[in-house]
Amino acid sequence: MLPEGLLPRPDDGPALRPRYLRDDDLPWLRALLDVFRAHVGRPRRELMDRLREPLPVEGPPDKRKRAVHVLERLTRRRVKAAVKPGEARAALFGARAKGLTRDEAIRVAAEALEVEPTGLLESLFADLPGERRLLALPADLGPDQLALRTNLAMVQGLVARSQRVTVRAHGGARDLVRHARLMGLLCEARPLKAGAILDLSGPYALFRRTLVYGRALASLVPRLPWCDDFELRADYRLDDEARTLVVQPGDPLFPCAEPRRFDSKLEARFARDFARLAPDWDLVREPLPLEAEGALIFPDFELVHRPSGERVLLEIVGFWTEGYLETKLRRLRAASIDRLVLCVDAERACGRSDWPAGARVVPYRRRVDVGEVLAAITPRPPGTRPCRPREDR
Amino acid sequence: MLAMRQVMRIVFDRGTLLLTQRATDAPTLPGTVWDPRVRGWRAPAFAWRELRDGPDPIAARIGGRRPWPPPPLRPYQASALEAWRRNRGRGLVCLPTGAGKTRVGVAAIAHTGLPALVLVPTRVLLHQWVASLDEVCPGRVGVLGDGHRDLRRVTVSTFASAWRRMDRMGDRFGLLVIDEAHHFGHGERDEALEMSVAPFRLGLTATPPEDLGSLPLLVGPVVTQLRVDDLAGTWLAAYDRVELALDLTEAERIAYEQDMATFRRVHGPFRVGFPSATWPEFARAASRTDDGRRALAAIRRAKRLLAYPTAKAEVLRSLLAEHHAQRTLIFTANNEAAYRIAREELIMPITCDIGRKEREVALRRFRDGELRALVSSRVLNEGLDVPDAEIAIVVGSTRGAREHVQRIGRVLRPAEGKRARVYELVTRRTSEVFQAMKRSQSFAA
Numbered sequence A: 001m002l003p004e005g006l007l008p009r010p011d012d013g014p015a016l017r018p019r020y021l022r023d024d025d026l027p028w029l030r031a032l033l034d035v036f037r038a039h040v041g042r043p044r045r046e047l048m049d050r051l052r053e054p055l056p057v058e059g060p061p062d063k064r065k066r067a068v069h070v071l072e073r074l075t076r077r078r079v080k081a082a083v084k085p086g087e088a089r090a091a092l093f094g095a096r097a098k099g100l101t102r103d104e105a106i107r108v109a110a111e112a113l114e115v116e117p118t119g120l121l122e123s124l125f126a127d128l129p130g131e132r133r134l135l136a137l138p139a140d141l142g143p144d145q146l147a148l149r150t151n152l153a154m155v156q157g158l159v160a161r162s163q164r165v166t167v168r169a170h171g172g173a174r175d176l177v178r179h180a181r182l183m184g185l186l187c188e189a190r191p192l193k194a195g196a197i198l199d200l201s202g203p204y205a206l207f208r209r210t211l212v213y214g215r216a217l218a219s220l221v222p223r224l225p226w227c228d229d230f231e232l233r234a235d236y237r238l239d240d241e242a243r244t245l246v247v248q249p250g251d252p253l254f255p256c257a258e259p260r261r262f263d264s265k266l267e268a269r270f271a272r273d274f275a276r277l278a279p280d281w282d283l284v285r286e287p288l289p290l291e292a293e294g295a296l297i298f299p300d301f302e303l304v305h306r307p308s309g310e311r312v313l314l315e316i317v318g319f320w321t322e323g324y325l326e327t328k329l330r331r332l333r334a335a336s337i338d339r340l341v342l343c344v345d346a347e348r349a350c351g352r353s354d355w356p357a358g359a360r361v362v363p364y365r366r367r368v369d370v371g372e373v374l375a376a377i378t379p380r381p382p383g384t385r386p387c388r389p390r391e392d393r
Numbered sequence B: 001m002l003a004m005r006q007v008m009r010i011v012f013d014r015g016t017l018l019l020t021q022r023a024t025d026a027p028t029l030p031g032t033v034w035d036p037r038v039r040g041w042r043a044p045a046f047a048w049r050e051l052r053d054g055p056d057p058i059a060a061r062i063g064g065r066r067p068w069p070p071p072p073l074r075p076y077q078a079s080a081l082e083a084w085r086r087n088r089g090r091g092l093v094c095l096p097t098g099a100g101k102t103r104v105g106v107a108a109i110a111h112t113g114l115p116a117l118v119l120v121p122t123r124v125l126l127h128q129w130v131a132s133l134d135e136v137c138p139g140r141v142g143v144l145g146d147g148h149r150d151l152r153r154v155t156v157s158t159f160a161s162a163w164r165r166m167d168r169m170g171d172r173f174g175l176l177v178i179d180e181a182h183h184f185g186h187g188e189r190d191e192a193l194e195m196s197v198a199p200f201r202l203g204l205t206a207t208p209p210e211d212l213g214s215l216p217l218l219v220g221p222v223v224t225q226l227r228v229d230d231l232a233g234t235w236l237a238a239y240d241r242v243e244l245a246l247d248l249t250e251a252e253r254i255a256y257e258q259d260m261a262t263f264r265r266v267h268g269p270f271r272v273g274f275p276s277a278t279w280p281e282f283a284r285a286a287s288r289t290d291d292g293r294r295a296l297a298a299i300r301r302a303k304r305l306l307a308y309p310t311a312k313a314e315v316l317r318s319l320l321a322e323h324h325a326q327r328t329l330i331f332t333a334n335n336e337a338a339y340r341i342a343r344e345e346l347i348m349p350i351t352c353d354i355g356r357k358e359r360e361v362a363l364r365r366f367r368d369g370e371l372r373a374l375v376s377s378r379v380l381n382e383g384l385d386v387p388d389a390e391i392a393i394v395v396g397s398t399r400g401a402r403e404h405v406q407r408i409g410r411v412l413r414p415a416e417g418k419r420a421r422v423y424e425l426v427t428r429r430t431s432e433v434f435q436a437m438k439r440s441q442s443f444a445a
Helices: A023-038 A044-051 A061-074 A085-097 A102-113 A117-123 A143-159 A173-182 A211-218 A221-226 A265-277 A322-334 A370-377 B002-007 B045-051 B057-062 B075-086 B101-112 B123-136 B159-169 B190-194 B250-273 B279-286 B290-307 B310-322 B335-345 B356-368 B400-409 B431-444
Strands: A162-170 A186-191 A196-201 A229-238 A241-247 A281-284 A290-292 A295-297 A301-305 A311-317 A340-345 A361-364 B010-013 B016-019 B033-035 B040-044 B090-094 B116-120 B142-145 B148-150 B154-158 B175-179 B200-205 B222-225 B238-246 B328-331 B373-376 B391-394 B419-427
Touching (some): A023 A061, A023 A143, A085 A102, A085 A117, A085 B356, A143 A211, A173 A186, A173 A221, A186 A295, A265 A301, A340 A370, B075 B090, B075 B222, B116 B159, B123 B356, B154 B159, B250 B279, B310 B335, B310 B391
Parallel strands (some): B090 B200, B116 B154, B328 B373
Antiparallel strands (some): A186 A196, A281 A301, B010 B016, B142 B148
């Protein structure tokens, strides 16, 4: 995430779309990477001195500063010294304090540490940030990836200065909601024909913008590229000016590692077992969210019976209480979802007698039994209608 | 309102308070806002003291008072604590460096007996506070920051760690002690104070800012303020200030004037056009043109030259020889000058780059007389409990009168018959003359 001083200002481009690093920036980014790589093994100070001079292919100064900042974060360093710098300082400054002259102190300390006087002096501050030797950059870091990483850092810096963001997401909304909640954000969700609209903000956003939750909002940005479709809008403040940022598919941003496909090993194992044991059924990992009592429900799975087209939603519930299940079922009933199976952990919380009346519940112990699930969903009880995604209703 | 309060339950929610009332109730409570996201009333966590009415989950989580015997206090420290107590346990105590602010903070923790969080700006101060509390505090002291994550009834945290976690731990502490509180009041750090429910808050500083910003709201007003001269000669050592006016060499003068001319050619017109612009705004504007970038490079060179020119090096060497038998602290404008002095004079530097353990060893050796001098640009400025030093040599300064007061305080720890001496090295016909004048005026005030 870029610091405030490196973020684009109003005269840097249109209000809504930041000036990303793109293909025409690659030549000078390549030159910048070459400079960094040429200084591997050298003190960082020398690299900084070199970067004050022009590059063989020059880029816009503001963009260059951003790329250098990102590269600095990616660069690791190590101390290279004949003797540990801390030991060198202790010996040399201690000797000097005994009243020895400078030369005498160096000689005495060098003898005590069994190094040459020049080695002692070179080691003295070899651990300072500017004296540390640069290690090789990641081998796969090319100019194109550096551009993506710099763009991501810039967008995250802007989003971090916003009070709330709105994300329209299709395919991946569930991961965004889960991540937002993990980061302590409040998430209001509304269904769309395809996907959902998420209004995300920190609890404190009611009073003012905070950087604590700004950073939490920024952490959503690298997850966006994993959505099938998305649009992020963030109203942010910079230099006391209110501005709006829009991020869309195709924006050149570095994505995070692919989000986990399943919330737990339990879910992953169920998906694997179901695919093997129920050949007539398809398992949809992230069905469209459902609206119920003003909230969005993201079911874990949708099971689709290929011959009949029948659809059943399935939720795997780990920790639960009677009240939790009651609320869940009430919401589902309110949304006219009657074809839903809840798989509940029989080893936790309350027992079978506490299950809400009328619930289609499959208890499990450590592993959801596909046979029991199939028994629960076929045949469909008379008088009930198949569950369909919202846009089908 | 009374009826509403009787049904109200306050819950801490990620740095805020959620008031569990029906949506139809009027928003009559101060600072409370209807939050449509959760369909409930919400208030900032720091408003808990005003909103609470009887037992609630937050009070239960904080727990009851368990006072313990406070450390003995000097009369002015006891007065400061009393003033803070009279102000309902809120306020800023402003005492000069070396006057024992930490002890007032420890006494406040002991007196209230509440779970307390001490906020400090640096890792050095983190461990110093832990050591001070360990001596008197019953039970283990928690540490948050510098790689530690151990929350206890009494915990010391760096500003940064507290800021990152207060939305999750803001309901655990009844007392906040904010060391070097002048860092708060104007920025993102304030979030940490806003997201805590702590009803009791004590700010400690040697140099309260003229504009307190949000400090009165989040910590309280200034309840006690003493200056160096109020205590010098009694609870602080008497001291002499010696200003030494120096000249640049001919080559240095030429280089300095050239660089300043380059800088003024850009900075002068900018100042006329934007008289209220800040330095970062100027730097941002200048970095967009070739002339501007040259101007920025020129002012950097000029500052580097002034930080440690030949004359300062020569005078410093003779001062060190003159005071070889006395403990001496050397203050520079930047780390670069500190390291130059360290290399040339073989004096231990105390900077942010030197690890905690090595710094602690160096300070112990300084106390024991194994090191006669230390050099630093900023780390020694604030709070650090520096052993008895008699001589301060200010080679360079960048942060004005506040920094200067803190630096001088480093040599004012009282001892029998002690008279400290502060040397200020000022280069003639440079910007340092003006800065020195401002420092003198401020100090006299």
